Amino acid sequence: MLKTEYPPAQAQAAKLVLEHVSKWFQTSSLHVHALDDVTLRIAEGEFVCLVGPSGCGKSTLLNIIAGLDHPDRGMVLADGKPIDEPGPHRLMMFQEAALFPWLTVLGNVLFGLKLSNRLSAAERQEKAEYFLELVGLKRFMHNNVHELSGGMKQRVALARALAPNPSVLLMDEPFGALDALTREQLYGDIQRIWSQHRKTIVFVTHNVREAVCLGDRVILFSPHPGRIREEFKIPLPRPRDINSVDLARYATEITRVLKGYVESEVAG
Amino acid sequence: MITRWLAASLFFVGLVAAWHFVVKAQIWSPLLLPSPLSVLEYLKGAAQDGTLWEATLVTVRRLLIGYGLGIVVGIPLGLLTASSRWCHDTIGILALGLQTLPSVCWVPLALLWFGQTESAMLFVVVMGTVWSLIIATDNGVRTIPPIYRRAARTMGSTGLHTWTHVVLPASLPFLISGMKQGWAFAWRSLMAAEIYVTILSGFGLGQLLHYGRELHAMDQVIGVILVIIVIGLAVDKSLFAPTERFMYRRWGTARS
Numbered sequence: 317m318l319k320t321e322y323p324p325a326q327a328q329a330a331k332l333v334l335e336h337v338s339k340w341f342q343t344s345s346l347h348v349h350a351l352d353d354v355t356l357r358i359a360e361g362e363f364v365c366l367v368g369p370s371g372c373g374k375s376t377l378l379n380i381i382a383g384l385d386h387p388d389r390g391m392v393l394a395d396g397k398p399i400d401e402p403g404p405h406r407l408m409m410f411q412e413a414a415l416f417p418w419l420t421v422l423g424n425v426l427f428g429l430k431l432s433n434r435l436s437a438a439e440r441q442e443k444a445e446y447f448l449e450l451v452g453l454k455r456f457m458h459n460n461v462h463e464l465s466g467g468m469k470q471r472v473a474l475a476r477a478l479a480p481n482p483s484v485l486l487m488d489e490p491f492g493a494l495d496a497l498t499r500e501q502l503y504g505d506i507q508r509i510w511s512q513h514r515k516t517i518v519f520v521t522h523n524v525r526e527a528v529c530l531g532d533r534v535i536l537f538s539p540h541p542g543r544i545r546e547e548f549k550i551p552l553p554r555p556r557d558i559n560s561v562d563l564a565r566y567a568t569e570i571t572r573v574l575k576g577y578v579e580s581e582v583a584g
Numbered sequence: 585m586i587t588r589w590l591a592a593s594l595f596f597v598g599l600v601a602a603w604h605f606v607v608k609a610q611i612w613s614p615l616l617l618p619s620p621l622s623v624l625e626y627l628k629g630a631a632q633d634g635t636l637w638e639a640t641l642v643t644v645r646r647l648l649i650g651y652g653l654g655i656v657v658g659i660p661l662g663l664l665t666a667s668s669r670w671c672h673d674t675i676g677i678l679a680l681g682l683q684t685l686p687s688v689c690w691v692p693l694a695l696l697w698f699g700q701t702e703s704a705m706l707f708v709v710v711m712g713t714v715w716s717l718i719i720a721t722d723n724g725v726r727t728i729p730p731i732y733r734r735a736a737r738t739m740g741s742t743g744l745h746t747w748t749h750v751v752l753p754a755s756l757p758f759l760i761s762g763m764k765q766g767w768a769f770a771w772r773s774l775m776a777a778e779i780y781v782t783i784l785s786g787f788g789l790g791q792l793l794h795y796g797r798e799l800h801a802m803d804q805v806i807g808v809i810l811v812i813i814v815i816g817l818a819v820d821k822s823l824f825a826p827t828e829r830f831m832y833r834r835w836g837t838a839r840s
Contacts, residue, residue, distance in 0.1 A: 382738055383738075384734060384737060384738065402737050402739075402740065404739065407738055407739065408734075408735070408738040410731055410734070410735065412731060414729075414731045414732065414734070416735075416750070416753070416754070417754075417834060417835050417836075418753040418754065418756060418834055418835070419753075420834075427736075427739060427741075427749075428739035428740070431739050431740040431741055431745070432739065460833065460834050460835075461834075461836075462834075462835060462836025463836065476739075480739065486738075
């Protein structure tokens, strides 16, 4: 009941298009086939979660969309144009906050703003404060990064990523290192901000419940080589509560399918 | 805060008192170990007739120029060795080797190349400073978590901007400790050079020390040593300490 057919080319213009993307990594002892023939379309304003066990290439795919990495084969388009380098329209959030410890909270949010557009100093300041307010940390703007908790750091990272007004937000297991309670708060925050600002979000995680809680679509990857195996539409109303029964039902179904891939790989 | 000051002053008063009593006990000849009072006497006299100020000025000027040159050359070279494997295998290895060379070894070379000139002095100071700075900078840049650069790249930082706004500040803790070490090396090198090389363009503290020995004026030798120590301390407290405090505050690293 949950499975959908592999999506036909959507009628509406896709924000991100990946066509037959393949990627290999060569290390001294290993030849890793990280991505194999990945084709994916993501619509404007869509929240897509990429789920899979570690080593399935989902982070590599995110890096490719960010322009930090390049595919060995295939094509990646953003707004119909090939992606060949990182750009301020596609900002990335990492598992560790990756905030700069030599800057204050405000300085971190200003960093991207100073680079991305030609705003006056006052406008930049105003924008930075607005986004810090949005993540609930305005009163910490003059604090040092090390004084914040893990959850607060990720909130600052979110403000830093949102401030330059990107159209695509790429999130690489951003809540992976946080405790459950903090994570749940952030699920609420991210859904609220997404509904207000309508960014296209590509969210990588290995936590199925998290993916079901956040995504319009959950794309399942299997490793060795990294491939899209299945995708699930999540038509649940928002805002979603990670502890709801409906959500758990979807998560259970997806987990069952995911386990099948992992087990068949172990067996084979 | 006050108790800390008090404890510290007590310690140093005790140290001088111990020195005083050792002299009083006359274990060594006063020619070899002068009393604290006679050292103070010398310092007062040398301060009044201006020799001490002049020597200090000459030495500090050499030090600042040499150290400054060392920084200007060392940090960019360190950035270079950190960013290119070829530079790391060449300049990096050279720096590693030369860093182990005691800077006094440069003195004979400097004398032959530059003669008894200021350039010889500067050469020795720069040689004493630059290698450890290259290594510290290289180290600092290499230990930056790669995620900082990646994060900066996604926000549109490239080339020179990444170097000045990400790489340099991120390696600041290493740069500062490298600069501190470089400062200590510069001091050592300069003193070695001043003691071994007599040049006519100015008598520094090292020369003053050297003449003290020649004249058997141990009060002068010890007096000059004290001045050297005090300058070293003053620079550490006024130049490095504030930067380190800033770093501790920002980075949240342990505070001593």
